[in-house]
Amino acid sequence: MKSRQSGNQMLPTDQLTEYFQNKFGDDFLEVTEFRGITTIHVKGGQILKVMRTLKTDPRFAFNFLSDITAIDHLTKGGNARFSVVYHLLNQHEVRRVVVHAWVEEENCALDSVYSLWKTADWQEREVYDLFGIVFNQHPNLRRIMNPDDFQYFPLRKDYPLHGRGERGKFPVVPRHVGSKWSAEKSFE
Amino acid sequence: MTLEAKELNTERLLLNFGPSHPATHGTLRIIMELDGERITGATPEIGFLHSGFEKIGEHLDYNQFVTITDRMNYVSPMCNNVAFTLAAEKLLDIEVPKRAAYIRVLMCELSRIADHLLCLGMQAVDIGAFTVFLYGFRMREKIYDLFEMACGSRLTTSYTRAGGLMRDLPDEFVERAGTLLGEIPGALHEIDGLLSHNRIWVDRTHDVGVISFDQAISYGLSGPVARASGVDYDIRTREPYSSYQDFDFDVIIGKSGDVYDRYMVRLYEMWESLKICRQVLEKLPGGPVNIDADSRFVLPPRDEIFDSIEGLIYHFEVTMENRGLVPPVGEAYVPTESPNGELGYFIVSDGNREPYRVRTRTPSLINYSVFPEIMPGAPISDAVAVLSSLNIIAGELDR
Numbered sequence: 155m156k157s158r159q160s161g162n163q164m165l166p167t168d169q170l171t172e173y174f175q176n177k178f179g180d181d182f183l184e185v186t187e188f189r190g191i192t193t194i195h196v197k198g199g200q201i202l203k204v205m206r207t208l209k210t211d212p213r214f215a216f217n218f219l220s221d222i223t224a225i226d227h228l229t230k231g232g233n234a235r236f237s238v239v240y241h242l243l244n245q246h247e248v249r250r251v252v253v254h255a256w257v258e259e260e261n262c263a264l265d266s267v268y269s270l271w272k273t274a275d276w277q278e279r280e281v282y283d284l285f286g287i288v289f290n291q292h293p294n295l296r297r298i299m300n301p302d303d304f305q306y307f308p309l310r311k312d313y314p315l316h317g318r319g320e321r322g323k324f325p326v327v328p329r330h331v332g333s334k335w336s337a338e339k340s341f342e
Numbered sequence: 343m344t345l346e347a348k349e350l351n352t353e354r355l356l357l358n359f360g361p362s363h364p365a366t367h368g369t370l371r372i373i374m375e376l377d378g379e380r381i382t383g384a385t386p387e388i389g390f391l392h393s394g395f396e397k398i399g400e401h402l403d404y405n406q407f408v409t410i411t412d413r414m415n416y417v418s419p420m421c422n423n424v425a426f427t428l429a430a431e432k433l434l435d436i437e438v439p440k441r442a443a444y445i446r447v448l449m450c451e452l453s454r455i456a457d458h459l460l461c462l463g464m465q466a467v468d469i470g471a472f473t474v475f476l477y478g479f480r481m482r483e484k485i486y487d488l489f490e491m492a493c494g495s496r497l498t499t500s501y502t503r504a505g506g507l508m509r510d511l512p513d514e515f516v517e518r519a520g521t522l523l524g525e526i527p528g529a530l531h532e533i534d535g536l537l538s539h540n541r542i543w544v545d546r547t548h549d550v551g552v553i554s555f556d557q558a559i560s561y562g563l564s565g566p567v568a569r570a571s572g573v574d575y576d577i578r579t580r581e582p583y584s585s586y587q588d589f590d591f592d593v594i595i596g597k598s599g600d601v602y603d604r605y606m607v608r609l610y611e612m613w614e615s616l617k618i619c620r621q622v623l624e625k626l627p628g629g630p631v632n633i634d635a636d637s638r639f640v641l642p643p644r645d646e647i648f649d650s651i652e653g654l655i656y657h658f659e660v661t662m663e664n665r666g667l668v669p670p671v672g673e674a675y676v677p678t679e680s681p682n683g684e685l686g687y688f689i690v691s692d693g694n695r696e697p698y699r700v701r702t703r704t705p706s707l708i709n710y711s712v713f714p715e716i717m718p719g720a721p722i723s724d725a726v727a728v729l730s731s732l733n734i735i736a737g738e739l740d741r
Contacts, residue, residue: 188672188673188674189432189433189435189672189674191673191674191675193673217559218559218562219562220562220564220677220684220686220703221562221686221688221701221703221708223688223701223703225690225698225699226699229692230690230692230698239688239701241675241686241688241703243677245559245573245575245580248580248581250581250675250677252673252675271560271561271562272557272560272561272711272715273560273561273562273708273711275711276707276708276710276711277562277707277708277711280707284396297389298388298389299388299389299392299740299741300389300392301389308394308397309396309397315397315398315400315401
């Protein structure tokens with residue numbers, strides 16, 4: 155196969171806005187564009203429908219879910235406290251789109267997209283682990299990076315960089331009891 | 343004495359594989375459920391190396407975080423440096439000079455060769471062939487010597503900066519690189535000769551750990567793992583970044599998606615990388631490797647800082663705490679083709695010196711998630727072969 159390339163063109167922003175406005179009404183927020191990346195903002199409640207539309211509608215046909223992550227907008231400000239970010243890729247026409255699903259702090263839950271892409275399994279677990287956002291209908295929503303008994307959600311902006319003293323409470327097994335190497339000092 | 347026939351207790355055996363096991367190459371743990379020799383269930387437990395890199399990223403500026411990216415995929419750190427810097431440059435709206443872009447491509451492709459050599463060598467060690475590893479490592483050492491020449495360090499390279507590179511290539515680099523590119527084919531032929539038609543190798547890898555095309559798409563697989571399953575997608579040709587469109591090379595696609603195809607895709611990708619490296623050395627343009635210092639994004643040359651007031655001001659503008667590289671509010675993501683697959687940094691800026699959020703889309707995490715799907719039904723010895731063919735790097739997996 156010879157080197158191929160394609161212009162990374164995207165549907166015009168105004169057409170996208172109109173389409174989503176008609177289809178999802180109040181659940182659709184806006185379409186923004188920055189440095190050539192188109193971002194669709196929706197409310198978290200309808201995310202499964204939005205993603206199914208983007209996957210199955212032949213005008214979009216985003217067949218590949220590249221990434222799921224989240225942003226805590228505590229100090230930055232935005233439509234709500236959290237946004238779950240989906241990076242979609244259409245491998246045939248080579249275009250990408252980013253979807254932000256906004257969820258409030260009080261009821262931070264939204265539907266899992268595991269039924270559309272199985273890669274959502276681990277990635278949604280990671281978002282749950284680090285941000286505490288719950289995914290309904292997820293087959294196995296457990297922590298993935300942190301220990302199961304960990305109490306906090308470390309990528310939230312109100313969690314400090316140095317933690318909340320977990321390291322000091324970590325059980326230390328002393329080696330060479332009584333020698334100069336024994337772990338008598340606890341780490342803070 | 344009478345013999346009585348007693349019924350034997352049969353039950354599934356739970357086997358704990360890792361986190362410290364010679365075949366896991368890092369801290370991976372798999373809880374395997376066995377029925378005799380057959381695997382009936384495999385549950386990977388990850389996070390042993392979770393270091394909070396994404397949290398640290400919210401407290402470092404755009405050039406400081408490059409040092410953290412080295413530690414993610416420690417087998418090909420140059421690719422991580424380039425991926426992060428490209429995203430930062432997209433956010434800052436910087437276009438680097440052609441020479442810098444070409445050098446980045448050269449470094450990425452040398453990293454790819456080094457990464458694939460390590461991967462194939464480790465795969466062979468895991469399956470029981472030690473020699474391939476030594477042949478691979480000899481060349482990998484020489485590639486690391488080149489990195490050392492270019493940036494002063496072998497593993498923690500931190501070679502890129504927003505706006506260019508840490509420094510230009512030394513004078514004798516192009517010649518040394520040219521010599522090395524002449525030596526690598528020998529090593530590839532040796533690996534090819536040792537493995538490709540080796541009866542034991544073929545028996546251990548053929549039709550083992552098959553990932554179908556649909557599974558590859560559904561699980562978000564990318565890179566050699568996806569291409570071995572027939573997914574015709576290479577970001578270098580489809581979404582060219584850093585001047586990849588200037589080079590002519592082929593994308594290697596497998597068919598059956600088994601361990602053997604993944605091996606073949608990696609082996610032939612190294613030949614393509616060699617092609618790209620030669621083209622870079624041929625076409626390497628002259629000129630600076632950084633954008634102009636008066637853009638206030640890059641440090642001016644050393645003698646300008648000491649000899650001219652403008653140089654000193656630009657230096658000050660970049661390094662002082664209340665100044666520096668400040669992008670507008672926004673988000674940027676640049677997908678790149680790292681040796682393992684799609685690697686990209688999703689950076690959110692709130693208009694400060696430090697990013698608001700740095701997300702790493704790592705191929706290791708996403709490629710590994712297919713493991714519990716493909717393992718059931720396979721004999722336990724295949725687990726090692728499949729694991730090494732996915733090339734999971736623990737630093738990148740857990741971040």
